[in-house]
Amino acid sequence: MAKIARRDQDYSQWYVDIVTRAEMADYAPVKGCMVIRPWGYAIWERMQRALDDMFKATGHQNAYFPLLIPQSFLQKEAEHVEGFAPECAVVTRGGGKELEEPLVIRPTSETIIWAMYKKWIQSWRDLPLLYNQWANVVRWEMRTRLFLRTTEFLWQEGHTAHATAGEAVEEAERMLGVYKRFVEDWMAMPVLTGKKTDAEKFAGAVTTYSVEALMQDNRALQAGTSHYLGQNFARAFDVQFQNRAGELEYVYATSWGVSSRLVGALVMSHSDDAGLVLPPKLAPLEVVIVPILKADADNSAILTAAARLAEPLQDHVRVKVDDRDNVSPGWKFNEWELKGVPIRIEIGPKDLEKGQVVVVRRDTREKTPVPQGEVPVHVADLLPEMQQALYDRAKERLEAGCRPADTYDDFKKILEEQGGFVYAPWCGNAECEARVQEETKATIRCIPDEVEAAGACMICGNGPAQRVPFAKAY
RNA sequence: CGGGGCGUAGCGCAGCCUGGCUAGCGCGCGUGGUUUGGGACCACGAGGUCGCGGGUUCGAAUCCCGCCGCCCCGACCA
Structure with a gap:
């Protein structure tokens, strides 16, 4: 059997070699699609079980919504349609004839779920509604990579409805915590958490929270997201409820998800030149x-x-x-x-x-x-000792990968030479953020809950600025 | 969509430029034997519409035209 590429010489080939030679996945005959083989699927199943238990423990129920969504549904929420339209696959024929309305293969299920929530929610007594579904989704990505980005992928999407904004925000933050706990305790991957900037947030969200991990090549990877959707979808689908005072109000929403991309993250976090290294808790065989x-x-x-x-x-x-x-x-x-x-x-x-x-x-x-x-x-x-050892090593790597930069020159130098999360002063302006991305490919991964005040923005020189983690990401 | 690469046995490749005999090699696979503490060895054997379609030619894996597919790099994203 041929040897796998060396991690320090060709990281992406090393990754592909491990995934294919360990028989986790193989390329399917359709561009951008993969077959998840038993060894890879068993890892995903273990992730599913752990997460599902955590969802149930926080009061959620599983349900299943259809794969096909009327195209008009996607168009009801302005930002949402703008965000997803280009990457949707659309079915236009069925039963041998042209459909009256094209059906979109779900890129995510907010729209069809909220169309249903409209039927089910009338009173504050119907809330909160805490549903999750395990499903496949399709996004017509331009470039794909086994597990990390494929045309079709497996995930879980939670969709909840609440009577107050406070409750919904609390839910979004609770699920972010669940993800953090899962990724750290089960995957043995330490993470940063925080809010996305406006440029990076989910199409249709008020606030997007994310869990960010660091791979062995010092590139960041978003391991999970949780969104506070405000009343955006409730308005788009006219989901109102009567509150205790008898007044009609739009429902507050959240959605949150992790995908089979986590399997790729797991590979890239712990493995070495001999192949895959699995944390015991997720290993199909211990x-x-x-x-x-x-x-x-x-x-x-x-x-x-x-x-x-x-x-x-x-x-x-x-x-x-x-x-x-x-x-x-x-x-x-x-x-x-x-x-x-x-x-x-x-x-x-x-x-x-x-x-x-x-x-x-x-x-x-x-x-x-x-x-x-x-x-x-x-x-x-x-077994637990190894679980902990993997986490400790990854934690060390993450800490070594977090570095401060004060000037744009320093920033570029660190980013270029070492990568990782570079904490640099930013004024909060989207233009400065965009310029950094354009010039360096690095994005603000998240705005942590606790940020350090940091004088002047490294781009425009204006204050007040805060120190936020930038990184090149998958 | 732009740039690059590749399509020949299950996998990895050579052959193509400069057309010719029966299309090769390594790994894997089957059978038998010897082996087995870090990817064993020998013998025999099975396995191919050379991506698809057309053209040139006495003759095409090889030359020409067209098409298809996949991978990699860039613009979009979990």
Whole structure:
């Protein structure tokens, strides 16, 4: 099998190599579309489960809305239509004839959901409405990248309706917190959070919040967004409710989502030149046991020992015995490392003699002999330790990747030489923001809750300015 | 849409410029044997409308025209 590209030489090829060779995904026959293969899908399923539990725990229910949306719906909210029209795929024929009204394949579901909310909401007693859906969406992107940006992708979109602006804002912030917790606790990726600037916010939102992570090439990646939509969609779809005082009022809304792009983020955060590195909590397999088989010897003893080893682990740990006899142990070592399985346990004749096994952790590739009887305890301790170690390393990298710049020259120099989040003084003016983007490709990733006052804007020289994180982003 | 690259066996490629014999190589795959603690080896074998359509020619993977597809780089985005 060909080796994967080296991370420090060709980062994007390295990424593609890992995704394809680890059999997470493959290119589909349609431009910009991918097939998510079982290994990649299993990771997504684990993400789904964790997130879904968190959504349920915060009072949300799942529902499902249609893939096809009447084109006129998209056009009801001015900013929304402007934002999405260019990237919509449209169905114009069905049943062998031209449709009376073209149907848009959902790029997001605000419009069809709010068309339904109009039917379901009359009174303050109907609120809040806290729905989520797991779905696929289609956006006709100009350029695609496996998992990070594809024409069709999988995601979850929460859509909530509230009686007051305060409640809705609180909801949007709560879900941002859920995303932050998920990304940090499960994906082992530290993040920045904050509000998007007007230029960067969702088409149709009053406020967009985002979770921003830093990849190993020091480019930023938006890992999740949560929007406070105000009354924009309620007005567009005429969703009013009667409040406690008996007055009619437009409903306040939020929407929030994360996508299968997170799988790509996960790959880029922890992996190395040997392949994928997965945080234990999201790994489809946490432990793989590789019996070292001999041709003529009594393999049965080794296979039995391997099975006995797996048995006490099975209840708490996702474990597999790789007993294939058509590939060598060395092959298996490389393959499971490529696939990112956190712990490998080797057991061969030499180990049987000594009553031990060899435990190898994926992140450091460190080998430790462990007495057979202590394996369950060892594994139970090691998995969380690795989860934490991945987070700590990523955190170190994030902190090293955050640097201040005071002048535009410094800013460009740091951005060019190191990348990462460059905290620079900005006056709040969209023109200054646009100029930076035009000249450097860097954007303001978010405006954190706590910002440092910073004299004069590095672009126009006017004050008061605040220090905000800029970065080149995926 | 602009710029670049590629399309030959499951994968990666050579052959094309300078047309010719039976279209090759590596990996993988099948069978048998030897192997197995970091990507084993030997033998035999299966596998191809050379992206599609047209043209030139006695003869086209190779030359000409047209088309299609994918990848990479730029403008849009989770």
